[in-house]
Amino acid sequence: MGTDNSSLFGSLFDAPPLKRVVPVLVPLPVPVPYSYAVPEGMHVEPGSVVQVPVGPRQLIGVVWDGESQDGLDPKKLRPITLAFDCPPLSKEMRDFVDWVAAYTLSPPGLVARMAVRAPAALDPEPMVEAVRYVGGQPERLTPARVRVLDIVKAEDIPWTRSGLAHAAGVSMSVIDGLTAQGVFETVFLPPPPVVAKPEPDYTAPRIEGVQKEAAAEIVASIREGGFSASLIDGVTGSGKTEVYFEAIAETLRRGKQVLILLPEIALTPAFLERFQDRFGAKPGEWHSDLSPRMREKVWRGVVTGEVRVVAGARSALFLPFEELGLIIVDEEHDPAYKQEDRVFYNARDMAVVRGRIGDFPVVLVSATPSVESQVNGLSGRYNLVQLPTRFGDAALPDLHLIDMRRHAPERGGFLSPLLLRAMGRTLERKEQSLLFLNRRGYAPLTLCRVCGHRFQCPQCSSWLVEHRFKSQLQCHQCGYHQHTPEHCPDCGTFDHLVACGPGVERIAEEVEKHFPDARTIVMSSDILGGVKRMRLELEAIANGEADIVIGTQLVAKGHNFPLMTLVGIVDADLGLANGDPRAAERTFQLLSQVTGRAGRTGLKSHGLLQTYQPMHPVMQAIVSGDASAFYEREINEREKAILPPFGRLASIIISAETRADAETHARGLRAAAPRVTGISVLGPAEAPLALVRGRHRFRLLVHGRRNSDMQAFLRVMLDAGPKQRGSVQVQLDVDPQSFL
DNA sequence: AGCACGCCGACT
DNA sequence: GTCGGCGTGCTC
Numbered sequence A: 001m002g003t004d005n006s007s008l009f010g011s012l013f014d015a016p017p018l019k020r021v022v023p024v025l026v027p028l029p030v031p032v033p034y035s036y037a038v039p040e041g042m043h044v045e046p047g048s049v050v051q052v053p054v055g056p057r058q059l060i061g062v063v064w065d066g067e068s069q070d071g072l073d074p075k076k077l078r079p080i081t082l083a084f085d086c087p088p089l090s091k092e093m094r095d096f097v098d099w100v101a102a103y104t105l106s107p108p109g110l111v112a113r114m115a116v117r118a119p120a121a122l123d124p125e126p127m128v129e130a131v132r133y134v135g136g137q138p139e140r141l142t143p144a145r146v147r148v149l150d151i152v153k154a155e156d157i158p159w160t161r162s163g164l165a166h167a168a169g170v171s172m173s174v175i176d177g178l179t180a181q182g183v184f185e186t187v188f189l190p191p192p193p194v195v196a197k198p199e200p201d202y203t204a205p206r207i208e209g210v211q212k213e214a215a216a217e218i219v220a221s222i223r224e225g226g227f228s229a230s231l232i233d234g235v236t237g238s239g240k241t242e243v244y245f246e247a248i249a250e251t252l253r254r255g256k257q258v259l260i261l262l263p264e265i266a267l268t269p270a271f272l273e274r275f276q277d278r279f280g281a282k283p284g285e286w287h288s289d290l291s292p293r294m295r296e297k298v299w300r301g302v303v304t305g306e307v308r309v310v311a312g313a314r315s316a317l318f319l320p321f322e323e324l325g326l327i328i329v330d331e332e333h334d335p336a337y338k339q340e341d342r343v344f345y346n347a348r349d350m351a352v353v354r355g356r357i358g359d360f361p362v363v364l365v366s367a368t369p370s371v372e373s374q375v376n377g378l379s380g381r382y383n384l385v386q387l388p389t390r391f392g393d394a395a396l397p398d399l400h401l402i403d404m405r406r407h408a409p410e411r412g413g414f415l416s417p418l419l420l421r422a423m424g425r426t427l428e429r430k431e432q433s434l435l436f437l438n439r440r441g442y443a444p445l446t447l448c449r450v451c452g453h454r455f456q457c458p459q460c461s462s463w464l465v466e467h468r469f470k471s472q473l474q475c476h477q478c479g480y481h482q483h484t485p486e487h488c489p490d491c492g493t494f495d496h497l498v499a500c501g502p503g504v505e506r507i508a509e510e511v512e513k514h515f516p517d518a519r520t521i522v523m524s525s526d527i528l529g530g531v532k533r534m535r536l537e538l539e540a541i542a543n544g545e546a547d548i549v550i551g552t553q554l555v556a557k558g559h560n561f562p563l564m565t566l567v568g569i570v571d572a573d574l575g576l577a578n579g580d581p582r583a584a585e586r587t588f589q590l591l592s593q594v595t596g597r598a599g600r601t602g603l604k605s606h607g608l609l610q611t612y613q614p615m616h617p618v619m620q621a622i623v624s625g626d627a628s629a630f631y632e633r634e635i636n637e638r639e640k641a642i643l644p645p646f647g648r649l650a651s652i653i654i655s656a657e658t659r660a661d662a663e664t665h666a667r668g669l670r671a672a673a674p675r676v677t678g679i680s681v682l683g684p685a686e687a688p689l690a691l692v693r694g695r696h697r698f699r700l701l702v703h704g705r706r707n708s709d710m711q712a713f714l715r716v717m718l719d720a721g722p723k724q725r726g727s728v729q730v731q732l733d734v735d736p737q738s739f740l
Numbered sequence B: 001a002g003c004a005c006g007c008c009g010a011c012t
Numbered sequence C: 001g002t003c004g005g006c007g008t009g010c011t012c
Helices: A004-007 A091-104 A108-115 A142-155 A161-167 A172-181 A210-224 A240-253 A269-279 A292-304 A312-317 A347-358 A371-378 A418-426 A504-514 A531-542 A583-595 A617-624 A628-638 A659-672 A707-718 A722-727
Strands: A021-025 A034-037 A049-054 A059-064 A128-134 A184-189 A226-232 A257-261 A282-285 A309-312 A322-329 A337-341 A342-348 A361-366 A384-387 A398-401 A432-436 A444-449 A465-469 A472-473 A481-483 A497-500 A519-524 A547-553 A564-569 A606-611 A649-655 A676-683 A695-704 A728-733
Touching: A004 A606, A021 A108, A021 A172, A034 A049, A049 A547, A091 A108, A091 A342, A091 A347, A091 A606, A108 A312, A128 A142, A128 A161, A128 A172, A142 A161, A142 A172, A142 A257, A161 A172, A172 A184, A172 A210, A210 A240, A210 A361, A210 A384, A226 A240, A226 A371, A240 A269, A240 A322, A240 A361, A240 A384, A257 A312, A269 A309, A282 A292, A292 A398, A309 A312, A312 A347, A322 A347, A322 A547, A337 A347, A347 A398, A371 A384, A371 A628, A398 A617, A418 A432, A418 A504, A418 A564, A418 A606, A481 A659, A504 A519, A504 A547, A519 A531, A564 A583, A583 A628, A606 A617, A617 A628
Parallel strands: A226 A361, A226 A384, A257 A309, A257 A322, A282 A309, A322 A361, A398 A606, A432 A547, A432 A564, A519 A547, A564 A606
Antiparallel strands: A021 A034, A021 A059, A049 A059, A128 A184, A337 A342, A444 A497, A465 A472, A472 A481, A649 A695, A649 A728, A676 A695
């Protein structure tokens, strides 16, 4: 008896069961799992989702593999609070989390958290209460009761109370009354599926010729089984979607789940309907403005395997599928695949990794592949599938450059006479024009005509953009804004401000001057009324309720406007000289997308690009429709100096008071990492970034010959000391070849 | 990531 | 005299 006795004999004879200790990844920025005691009677295994105490809080964690940390007193470990009733994360998923954490230098717990982000979904959905007819008659038959009984006799299935009441046209109390009489029994049904199961052969594929061959090629790689990476490179309207739908169909036939990744902006009702037309049901959706309830249902459906296909934005990559068998990355070049906070990753590349680890195919899709993917396609690392022609009646628009040095706009204007004439003809044909200018507001720079004062953001020193509709000067970097002043703050002169350069609002003004009777609409992200209004406007445009649309990026993606037969690019050179090493690539992608908005219904369509650099490779690639020379040049450029081989590049954000400080910092980092081949600094003027507490944020581009050199460099930087760690953020931006 | 602790400026 | 700013440190 007593403690003496048990300590004397306990270890030899009647030892209390050894407290089991397991490692648990907690959602904290710590490098290792924490250790927890498993309470008696609780079952956990690697992958189990649990709730654990951390300090004063209860957090959701995941039981991990390996030994728990040593050097901790097992008796002092706190117990796991509870284990959720949901399937554990698979070994594949755990390996994926570990891989991503190691590759992106992120705390594994923060990566794991992305996989279990629907806390309320961790317990099963409650059963649904229903009634079932057991026979017999109630004591008194009323007309309402007769109607109910007719229905259940005709269809002897369990009915939900509200469903039956609705079908019979009676109130719920009628049903409850019959239940009380013993005519119905109460049964519990599993909750209804969140989405119906898509059927691979719901309708026949609408593909022919080249599309058919391409589909056959990808389907073959799926049948073969195992990992493969393919790149579908197909011009806008070439039937890329139909081709990868066949890959999805084949995966569904083989009983595996499918993930379709899309940039958030491309995840439209139109896309979901297109999927439904082919497969008879919508895919599960996963994006940032999903309701919490829906998020839980989809998450649950994904882990249990009930949801067979998910269409989602980048975060969907971390959903713990029960048996994932295919990932499609549509618009693979889109920068929205990069997450640039907390865990820095590119979902496109991590998708390839997930396929590699899970041993299933990954298909990247784009009309304008990223240079990295293009290299992987050309080198054979990825299976390159090209769709060079448009499908069906969709003709490529006829594209021409307008050399602005020869066809200058009239004084004070920005639209060339050639473009204005084309717009006039389009109006006469009662077709639509789109003018694209990737700049919000009225004018990007305002100055005082008398003293030359330039309006600059007091917080981050970039130019203030005039927004005339709102009478504001806005900083597009940090969000600072002020009412447009009437006096110059420097010399006090009244009404002497002059706007420099165009924004969409100013173009709208010019258009209204030339075409006062046309219905003109400006589409930009600062449209009042939010997403809902935006959707309505886009729909109205598609229905032909506008003649001239003037828009930023926003109109470039996703939406189809059947009557749009003229696309004018106001300043095709914009963005070419902003210091971003990917400027040419981005411009090419954006211009391709915008010009691709036209000509999708067989109407003859045109694209006119205003440029001061008609010989620039981007312009030549766009008008010739042949991008191969452009890609070749971009690849060479990266090989040479700017971004040594294909994105073995780290982009790091640091904050400093002046550019000189940032450059000194960069030199220090360079000295600490001799194997890194170059560090360049992009400051607010070239690649504007937000300002943090009186300090400007700069982006360091660090290039290395080998991925491992980059990793070593970043480790050095992270270990540089707590003073730096606070102000230095790391983003890895590396190409997928090192995955394979 | 949160949350506490701890040390110096402007105020009810 | 305090209230409160955010730098630093800790969580099994």
